[in-house]
Amino acid sequence: MGRRGERRARDVRGVGRERGERGRCGRVRRRRRVRRGERRRRGRGTPPTYEALGSLDGTAARAGGLLAWTLVAEKTLAQMVGFFVGDADPSTANTFRERKSAIGELRGTAESLLDEACADDDAWEAARAGADEVIEAAYADYVETLESMGIKPKNVC
Structure with missing residues (x-):
């Protein structure tokens, strides 16, 4: 994937954007608050x-x-x-x-x-x-x- 494709992939995922920054479509994109491994039990730790x-x-x-x-x-x-x-x-x-x-x-x-x-x-x-x-x-x-x-x-x- 070239540089342009990598940049688009980052834009779609919202990685590297500040909270509240607008994307290409004008929608507000939010940073991911929780990492993939922490999604299941937000703030609760180990089950x-x-x-x-x-x-x-x-x-x-x-x-x-x-x-x-x-x-x-x-x-x-x-x-x-x-x-x-x-x-x-x-x-x-x-x-x-x-x-x-x-x-x-x-x-x-x-x-x-x-x-x-x-x-x-x-x-x-x-x-x-x-x-x-x-x-x-x-x-x-x-x-x-x-x-x-x-x-x-x-x-x-």
Whole structure:
């Protein structure tokens, strides 16, 4: 790509422009405030489920936590599929179906790892404790998100 093409690519992306500067079409272009890796959780840092997974000690506990993470991810993606089906956006729904399918494959791998890592009852207890910790972190994040939107979640237990 020549210099002119590179400049156009930069203009389209808005890179190198000051906030509020007008582009060729007269529209105000804004600088990207968030880098690509930070888009998902603006200002919130590491997701709580990842923190819970990182705090687990031992192979059995981590395998249990991984299995729990796959279950949470599958349920979350299923909700997204349902949302986009209801919103009449089949291509986006298919994207989330594909991701859900990939997580399902990962769940099978996590189950195999769990079978290998848990040789006795203590290991199974550690795996269950690890899974519980990840599920609790996901639920706490869910409740916090609803409360931040002004919704009071009902306790299901």
